[in-house]
Amino acid sequence: MSAMPVCLYCQHINPLQTTVCCQCGMPLPALAEQATARRLRRFQWFCIGLTIFCVAMFFWLPRGTG
Numbered sequence: 547m548s549a550m551p552v553c554l555y556c557q558h559i560n561p562l563q564t565t566v567c568c569q570c571g572m573p574l575p576a577l578a579e580q581a582t583a584r585r586l587r588r589f590q591w592f593c594i595g596l597t598i599f600c601v602a603m604f605f606w607l608p609r610g611t612g
């Protein structure tokens with residue numbers, strides 16, 4: 547059971563599975579949370595990629611032994 551999305555801007559109660567407010571057209575909180583989660587996931591992948599890049603560079607670059 548999930549709550550009906552209430553608009554943060556005009557307090558209009560929207561039907562389920564609505565992405566924007568029916569009354570004022572602003573994005574609903576549930577969608578904003580999804581966008582935040584997606585951004586967080588992208589940031590995690592960026593960190594993983596950066597780590598892999600650093601490890602690859604560590605092994606690829608000469609280490610000054612010869």
Ligand SMILES: [Zn+2]
Binds near residue numbers: 553554555556
């Ligand atoms: Zn609204």
